Amino acid sequence: xxxxxxxxxxxxxxxxxxxxxxxxxxxxxxxxxxxxxxxxxxxxxxxxxxxxxxxxxxxxxxxxxxxxxxxxxxxxxxxxxxxxxxxxxxxxxxxxxxxxxxxxxxxxxxxxxxxxxxxxxxxxxxxxxxxxxxxxxxxxxxxxxxxxxxxxxxxxxxxxxxxxxxxxxxxxxxxxxxxxxxxxxxxxxxxxxxxxxxxxxxxxxxxxxxxxxxxxxxxxxxxxxxxxxxxxxxxxxxxxxxxxxxxxxxxxxxxxxxxxxxxxxxxxxxxxxxxxxxxxxxxxxxxxxxxxxxxxxxxxxxxxxxxxxxxxxxxxxxxxxxxxxxxxxxxxxxxxxxxxxxxxxxxxxxxxxxxxxxxxxxxxxxxxxxxxxxxxxxxxx
Amino acid sequence: xxxxxxxxxxxxxxxxxxxxxxxxxxxxxxxxxxxxxxxxxxxxxxxxxxxxxxxxxxxxxxxxxxxxxxxxxxxxxxxxxxxxxxxxxxxxxxxxxxxxxxxxxxxxxxxxxxxxxxxxxxxxxxxxxxxxxxxxxxxxxxxxxxxxxxxxxxxxxxxxxxxxxxxxxxxxxxxxxxxxxxxxxxxxxxxxxxxxxxxxxxxxxxxxxxxxxxxxxxxxxxxxxxxxxxxxxxxxxxxxxxxxxxxxxxxxxxxxxxxxxxxxxxxxxxxxxxxxxxxxxxxxxxxxxxxxxxxxxxxxxxxxxxxxxxxxxxxxxxxxxxxxxxxxxxxxxxxxxxxxxxxxxxxxxxxxxxxxxxxxxxxxxxxxxxxxxxxxxxxxxxxxxxxxxxxxxxxxxxxxxxxxxxxxxxxxxxxxx
Numbered sequence: 001x002x003x004x005x006x007x008x009x010x011x012x013x014x015x016x017x018x019x020x021x022x023x024x025x026x027x028x029x030x031x032x033x034x035x036x037x038x039x040x041x042x043x044x045x046x047x048x049x050x051x052x053x054x055x056x057x058x059x060x061x062x063x064x065x066x067x068x069x070x071x072x073x074x075x076x077x078x079x080x081x082x083x084x085x086x087x088x089x090x091x092x093x094x095x096x097x098x099x100x101x102x103x104x105x106x107x108x109x110x111x112x113x114x115x116x117x118x119x120x121x122x123x124x125x126x127x128x129x130x131x132x133x134x135x136x137x138x139x140x141x142x143x144x145x146x147x148x149x150x151x152x153x154x155x156x157x158x159x160x161x162x163x164x165x166x167x168x169x170x171x172x173x174x175x176x177x178x179x180x181x182x183x184x185x186x187x188x189x190x191x192x193x194x195x196x197x198x199x200x201x202x203x204x205x206x207x208x209x210x211x212x213x214x215x216x217x218x219x220x221x222x223x224x225x226x227x228x229x230x231x232x233x234x235x236x237x238x239x240x241x242x243x244x245x246x247x248x249x250x251x252x253x254x255x256x257x258x259x260x261x262x263x264x265x266x267x268x269x270x271x272x273x274x275x276x277x278x279x280x281x282x283x284x285x286x287x288x289x290x291x292x293x294x295x296x297x298x299x300x301x302x303x304x305x306x307x308x309x310x311x312x313x314x315x316x317x318x319x320x321x322x323x324x325x326x327x328x329x330x331x332x333x334x335x336x337x338x339x340x341x342x343x344x345x346x347x348x349x350x351x352x353x354x355x356x357x358x359x360x361x362x363x364x365x366x367x368x369x370x371x372x373x374x375x376x377x378x379x380x381x
Numbered sequence: 382x383x384x385x386x387x388x389x390x391x392x393x394x395x396x397x398x399x400x401x402x403x404x405x406x407x408x409x410x411x412x413x414x415x416x417x418x419x420x421x422x423x424x425x426x427x428x429x430x431x432x433x434x435x436x437x438x439x440x441x442x443x444x445x446x447x448x449x450x451x452x453x454x455x456x457x458x459x460x461x462x463x464x465x466x467x468x469x470x471x472x473x474x475x476x477x478x479x480x481x482x483x484x485x486x487x488x489x490x491x492x493x494x495x496x497x498x499x500x501x502x503x504x505x506x507x508x509x510x511x512x513x514x515x516x517x518x519x520x521x522x523x524x525x526x527x528x529x530x531x532x533x534x535x536x537x538x539x540x541x542x543x544x545x546x547x548x549x550x551x552x553x554x555x556x557x558x559x560x561x562x563x564x565x566x567x568x569x570x571x572x573x574x575x576x577x578x579x580x581x582x583x584x585x586x587x588x589x590x591x592x593x594x595x596x597x598x599x600x601x602x603x604x605x606x607x608x609x610x611x612x613x614x615x616x617x618x619x620x621x622x623x624x625x626x627x628x629x630x631x632x633x634x635x636x637x638x639x640x641x642x643x644x645x646x647x648x649x650x651x652x653x654x655x656x657x658x659x660x661x662x663x664x665x666x667x668x669x670x671x672x673x674x675x676x677x678x679x680x681x682x683x684x685x686x687x688x689x690x691x692x693x694x695x696x697x698x699x700x701x702x703x704x705x706x707x708x709x710x711x712x713x714x715x716x717x718x719x720x721x722x723x724x725x726x727x728x729x730x731x732x733x734x735x736x737x738x739x740x741x742x743x744x745x746x747x748x749x750x751x752x753x754x755x756x757x758x759x760x761x762x763x764x765x766x767x768x769x770x771x772x773x774x775x776x777x778x779x780x781x782x783x784x785x786x787x788x789x790x791x792x793x794x795x796x797x798x
Contacts, residue, residue: 010463010555014563021562022591022627050421054561061624080418139419147424147468149432177436203617210475213436 011054016040021061029092029284030060030073038087047084051077051145055206056085059144062204069318072096072285075205077145079138079272079280093277093284097342106278106288109345110258112251118354121244125361126295127333128191130240131253131350133290134233134281136272137264142282143207143232151214151230158229161263162218169256171220173229176212191240191322193217194231207232207282224249225256233281233290235260244295246357250350278342288342293353296322300332301367302360307377311363314380315356316340336360352381430454433468435475442487443698444474447505461498463555465491470499473619486510486699489619491559493552493686493694507691507698511756512795514702521692521702524759525668533661533768539775540658540709541747542605545667545764547704548647548695550686551678556696557621557646565628568648575677576632576641583670585634587643590626605654605736607631608645621646621696638663639670647695647704660771664707664764692756702756707767710736714746715781716774721789725777728792729770730754750774757795766793 011019020039023031034057042053060073074092076082082089090102121129136142137157140150159173174183187193194217197208219226228236237260239253261271272280278288302308303319312319320335321328329335336357338349356378363373419427434453437445448471456467474487488506490496496503496516504516514521535543550556551571554564573587588597601607608631611622633640642650651674653667675685686694692702716722726733734749752767777787 010559011561011563014561014567018563018566019561021624025591048418048420049424058623062622141424147428147433148435149428150424152432153428177439204623208476209472209618210435213475 012044016043019043021057023061023064025064026060026073027065028060028063028071028073029096030057030088031064032095033091034088042085042088045084047078047080049078049080049141049145051081051084051141053085053088055145056081056088059201059205063200066201071201072283074284075144075207075282076142076280076284078141079136081142082277082280082284089284093287093342096285097288098340100343102276104343105275106342107345108273108278108289109347110254111347112247112254114347115247115250115350115354117358118247118250118350119245121246121295121354121357122361123243125298125364126244126357127298128240128242128296129244129246129249129293130238130295131246131249131291131293132236132238133253133257133292133346134279134286135235135237135257135261135290136280136282137234138270138272140234142234143230144205144282148210148213151210154234155214155216155229157264157267157269158218158227158235159216161260161267162227164263165220165256165259168222168252169220169225169259171218171225173216173218175216177215187217190223192219192223192226194228194236202232225252227260232283233286246293246295246350246354250293254346286341288340289344289346289349290341291346291349292337292341293350294320294335294337295353295357296333297336297357297360298333299336299360299364302364302373303329303332303334305363305367311360311377312336312339314378315359316352316381317356425458430457433457435471437475437478439478440474440487441479442474442477442485443506443509444471444487444502445478447509448502452501456499456501459498461492461494463492463494463559465495465555465559467499467502469558469620470495470502473615476618477614485615486697488698489558489621489696490556490694490698492555493550495556496691496694496698503698507701507756510699511702512754514757516690519757520689521756522759522762523687523692523703524761525672526761527661527665527668527764529761530661530664530764530768532772533659533664533764535658535660535709535711535768535771536775537658539713539778540711540771542654542656542710543658543660543663544652544654544709545660545664545705545707546650546652547667547671547706547760548650548693548700549671549674549704550648550694550696552684552686554648556648557644558619558696562624562627565624565644569628569630569643571678571681571683572641572643572649573630573632574681575674578677579634579670579673582636582666583634583639583673585632585639587630587632589628589630591629601631604637606633606637606640608642608650616646619696639666641674646697647700658709660707660709660764660768668760700755702754703758703760703763704755705760705763706751706755707764708734708749708751709767709771710747711750711771711774712747713774713778716778716787717746717748719777719781719787721787724789725774725787726750726770728790729773730766730793731770 016039020036046052055077056074059075094100137154140154197203197211202208215230217228224241226238237257239249241249279290281290316339317336318339322333322335338353340349359376359378363376366373430453434450460466469491470488473489507516508514551568554568611617611625616622629644631642638655640652651671653663655663693704695704730753731750732753736747736749752763780787
């Protein structure tokens with residue numbers, strides 16, 4: 001619920017049992033973890049800005065399951081959500097992020113020189129390469145909970161900082177509400193812009209409120225470095241280009257991100273970060289690096305192979321359709337990216353993608369030639 | 382609690398933070414704690430109403446036309462006793478700038494008290510929507526005596542079905558945009574318990590939405606009995622779809638002529654309907670059923686939300702007063718092509734919709750024709766208006782069939798003197 005201490009007084013007139021949601025049809029991380037006892041413990045708590053446990057879980061209640069992926073079913077309304085509701089979020093984080101414990105520490109590494117290779121992915125198969133992450137500005141509520149005033153303040157900060165970027169990062173901001181429908185559709189087709197919010201995952205958490213107020217996209221003149229403002233997170237930062245030179249993409253990503261962070265710091269703002277959870281974002285699935293490095297790659301043969309799922313699992317990669325998380329693959333072209341976000345550094349994750357995609361392309365070539373790829377089967381990373 | 386989130390902010394950083402927030406923030410005299418963790422209260426102070434005022438320049442709904450920055454400034458920090466705020470009332474109007482077929486209201490009430498606490502915005506919206514009805518000075522009449530209706534039997538060559546609906550809210554429980562899960566379940570419990578007491582031609586059964594099979598559900602939708610899964614952004618932006626399908630359901634009598642929807646856009650929607658043109662019988666059953674349900678809940682110490690200023694209190698201001706929509710599905714192949722059709726409807730205070738409900742377009746020659754008004758006229762008056770209007774439309778259709786000309790009737794007056 002947006003901006004305000006809603007419902008708390010009202011529901012305390014009823015017992016926790018009467019309030020507890022019906023999760024019998026549900027299959028998401030929140031539904032697996034939220035017992036009636038846990039709900040009873042958490043329901044009278046709130047963060048300093050007024051976010052309650054019901055606000056955290058609403059999206060998971062309203063969206064029992066997703067056809068392609070196991071969703072989290074929770075969002076944070078502010079940085080403190082992860083502390084105040086740790087009883088709920090720690091087990092979800094552990095389940096979602098491969099056993100990451102409440103005592104674990106996350107390492108950040110944005111030095112692109114530490115990446116080995118990655119400039120030689122076969123462009124006959126790898127159509128495009130992309131790295132994205134998110135950043136939240138400390139001291140502000142997150143998209144599910146922020147008021148219009150806060151959202152506009154984030155937008156103003158972003159515009160001001162990005163205006164200082166120059167060289168190959170020189171660019172321009174396009175506020176969503178000033179864009180024409182044509183411009184907007186062009187940017188969506190170029191895979192540059194975010195969806196108008198129709199996904200029930202976003203809408204149920206309150207992130208679609210006041211659309212398109214305070215939302216926009218900044219990109220450099222070359223359209224290889226993009227920042228989304230106020231979609232699912234305060235900022236989403238994306239580096240992308242056609243072809244398979246992931247090294248170049250990652251280099252630009254790190255340089256740009258580091259510059260933006262220092263521009264924000266110059267103005268007295270920092271990003272939400274701590275040594276346990278890394279970068280703090282709206283969805284618990286994006287904690288840590290918040291990093292998704294991926295390619296659009298042609299794998300018509302491999303993808304039909306019975307071992308495809310197993311290969312991806314061992315390489316710690318995931319597949320999506322080329323329209324993004326809510327889509328299916330079309331014409332044998334897949335979006336292949338790292339499955340992990342937390343517990344590995346940025347360099348480690350991009351390395352996994354680079355090495356893993358190389359293997360997949362090798363396998364594809366084998367199958368094209370009518371040979372098997374059994375000797376290429378990787379070990380579990 | 383010592384956490385890695387806590388940072389001490391220096392005086393300099395505080396000033397920089399405030400300066401960078403741009404226009405509309407208070408730069409001086411502002412009280413802020415040493416931590417950058419702002420409480421909800423502090424956040425409200427940091428962002429004066431002008432920072433939060435929505436951008437309504439592209440909007441075309443009643444709320445957008447009435448909500449000035451001054452009114453917003455006055456009301457933003459108020460809440461009802463149930464903790465419901467103005468921002469929550471107007472969210473649906475901010476998120477939905479306009480509707481292709483109708484001018485929407487653009488705001489909802491979270492509870493009965495919303496209409497009082499936020500009267501400064503609700504009153505002008507009500508006035509706009511209900512043709513000048515002024516809640517400050519006027520009283521709304523209630524009349525559920527169905528026997529007063531005359532000429533309520535339509536020619537079934539044209540009228541395919543007849544229907545009357547309204548809504549009722551249970552006093553003391555907050556409305557669908559605001560209610561918690563337990564309140565919603567309480568509404569269901571109170572309603573279902575009362576309905577179990579209906580007898581004779583009104584005896585029936587409750588079907589909880591969560592327990593229905595998809596087949597049963599689709600059957601009920603096709604028969605025009607069931608409400609949509611909430612996909613309309615008008616509803617979802619107003620938080621009415623939360624926890625779906627928990628505590629939602631439909632009750633209907635064995636003959637499927639009297640139906641109650643539980644926890645859709647209102648606590649209850651009450652519908653009387655049947656195939657054919659016997660509107661009088663439909664309305665008679667409607668009144669009888671409503672009065673019996675009211676008696677049954679009163680026996681258990683509950684009552685409906687009602688006051689003499691606004692009549693029956695419902696979630697959407699457009700449904701205040703009677704909350705009554707009486708309508709028919711009617712075939713008008715000739716009249717619908719006549720350019721005067723719209724004006725005839727307007728003058729008789731009728732509206733047309735597609736046969737799929739408010740968000741649908743018309744298909745072919747069959748229309749849903751119903752009364753426009755809800756507030757300021759009684760139930761009997763509105764149904765009589767509908768009856769007279771539909772009879773007139775049928776008359777026009779017959780004339781056009783015979784090649785005769787038709788007349789546009791004079792406009793009907795708005796409120797009783």
